[in-house]
Amino acid sequence: MNLNDDSTLDATFSVPFQHRLHFTRDIFHGEQSVLADCLEPSGEQLPKVQFWLDRSLLDHGGTLRGDVQRFIKDHSARLQPAGIHVAEGGEAVKNDWLHTERCLQAIHDADLDRRSYIVVIGGGAVLDAVGFAAATAHRGIRLIRLPTTTLGQADSGVGVKNAVNRFGKKNWLGAFAVPWAVINDAALLATLPDRDFVAGFAEAVKVSLLKSATIFESLEQQATRIHARDPAATLPAIRASALLHRTHITRGGDPFEALEARPLDFGHWSAHRLETMTRFSLRHGEAVGIGVAIDTVYSSLVHGLDPHDATRVLQTLRTLGLPLDHPQLHDTTALLDGLEEFRQHLGGRLTLTMLRGIADPIEVHAIDEDAMLEAIDRLRRAGRSDGDAVAERAPETMLT
Ligand SMILES: NC(=O)c1ccc[n+]([C@@H]2O[C@H](COP(=O)([O-])OP(=O)(O)OC[C@H]3O[C@@H](n4cnc5c(N)ncnc54)[C@H](O)[C@@H]3O)[C@@H](O)[C@H]2O)c1
Numbered sequence: 001m002n003l004n005d006d007s008t009l010d011a012t013f014s015v016p017f018q019h020r021l022h023f024t025r026d027i028f029h030g031e032q033s034v035l036a037d038c039l040e041p042s043g044e045q046l047p048k049v050q051f052w053l054d055r056s057l058l059d060h061g062g063t064l065r066g067d068v069q070r071f072i073k074d075h076s077a078r079l080q081p082a083g084i085h086v087a088e089g090g091e092a093v094k095n096d097w098l099h100t101e102r103c104l105q106a107i108h109d110a111d112l113d114r115r116s117y118i119v120v121i122g123g124g125a126v127l128d129a130v131g132f133a134a135a136t137a138h139r140g141i142r143l144i145r146l147p148t149t150t151l152g153q154a155d156s157g158v159g160v161k162n163a164v165n166r167f168g169k170k171n172w173l174g175a176f177a178v179p180w181a182v183i184n185d186a187a188l189l190a191t192l193p194d195r196d197f198v199a200g201f202a203e204a205v206k207v208s209l210l211k212s213a214t215i216f217e218s219l220e221q222q223a224t225r226i227h228a229r230d231p232a233a234t235l236p237a238i239r240a241s242a243l244l245h246r247t248h249i250t251r252g253g254d255p256f257e258a259l260e261a262r263p264l265d266f267g268h269w270s271a272h273r274l275e276t277m278t279r280f281s282l283r284h285g286e287a288v289g290i291g292v293a294i295d296t297v298y299s300s301l302v303h304g305l306d307p308h309d310a311t312r313v314l315q316t317l318r319t320l321g322l323p324l325d326h327p328q329l330h331d332t333t334a335l336l337d338g339l340e341e342f343r344q345h346l347g348g349r350l351t352l353t354m355l356r357g358i359a360d361p362i363e364v365h366a367i368d369e370d371a372m373l374e375a376i377d378r379l380r381r382a383g384r385s386d387g388d389a390v391a392e393r394a395p396e397t398m399l400t
């Protein structure tokens with residue numbers, strides 16, 4: 001090797017990751033080993049384990065804090081306790097930097113290292129915020145996620161993204177980090193209010209529309225039972241959605257979203273915008289339901305999605321109990337700014353996913369603004385009536 005030559009020496013390398021995903025029915029009452037078995041010794045030492053709990057789980061008079069204390073006691077031969085902390089629930093934890101600072105401080109004070117574990121038990125927002133602190137402290141501490149919302153179990157908890165909001169923008173500050181393990185425990189969903197419970201299924205509808213007509217059909221058929229929280233319908237739907245998301249991440253070739261397209265963000269350009277426009281009074285899942293509905297109607301107007309299928313999508317979202325209309329949809333100028341925000345987040349050209357059919361996505365780089373306004377208008381009308389979907393009444397001229 002001549003070390004004096006001016007030359008370019010590029011090298012491609014890959015790093016194998018393991019994504020551990022468990023489904024359990026009640027981790028703290030009978031299935032403790034699922035969590036305990038995730039903890040590897042730290043050399044000769046027991047690993048430090050720090051817990052972060054979503055405050056809402058304690059507000060509901062549940063036994064979670066006691067359950068965690070008992071887990072720690074039962075496993076004193078396998079771990080060193082490094083504290084049980086409580087994080088604000090919901091978007092508040094991502095909006096205020098003080099929460100992140102407090103989390104980093106607790107990690108520092110407990111001297112956690114890169115072989116320690118942070119176990120976070122909470123909704124998608126708490127997972128995102130604590131996950132961000134875990135991903136950045138020491139450049140990455142092992143994170144075990146126990147999502148406690150349907151959205152967390154069906155989508156975000158399985159993913160590799162962690163983020164908080166800055167400058168009034170969603171997920172502006174964040175890090176990609178593969179969680180050490182994800183444990184989807186059905187019992188943790190018990191206290192979730194109905195509104196949040198159904199909201200998570202918007203992401204299940206979204207991913208099925210991108211990846212699997214069979215799973216979309218099953219969601220369509222089971223929508224009433226899902227709305228009624230029948231576990232025989234909800235658990236398989238969560239599992240199917242989690243696995244579709246997981247397969248996309250592990251097999252889709254772009255886990256860290258370096259490419260232009262972000263297919264899992266179908267419907268999200270408007271969803272993220274609606275969340276900020278409504279000052280987060282809309283749940284992320286609710287905003288995604290509306291965003292998916294907008295892009296579905298738009299797809300039927302512009303990209304050849306069968307209007308009958310668009311109707312089925314809207315009907316499924318409605319049967320699940322998701323809103324299709326919101327007063328902020330009137331402010332179309334502000335809403336359409338979401339397109340530019342979405343583009344800026346990734347850079348390069350605008351790239352959105354639309355549908356030619358169910359499970360037949362297409363990448364597009366431009367939006368027909370008139371057709372988009374028409375789609376939003378039709379959705380608002382569909383959201384106000386519960387009659388047949390507007391997509392079926394598309395004027396011939398719009399159906400290209
Ligand atoms: N990282 C990702 O890939 C990704 C993907 C999708 C969404 N997200 C993010 O996830 C967040 C939304 O997450 P979410 O839908 O889980 O909502 P959330 O975390 O905002 O939770 C909603 C409310 O329910 C409470 N809660 C959580 N679990 C509960 C339970 N079992 N019982 C009672 N109350 C409970 C929370 O404290 C909160 O008040 C958004 O910030 C969104 O941006 C991230």
Ligand SMILES: [Zn+2]
Nearest residue numbers: 203268284288
């Ligand atoms: Zn989402």
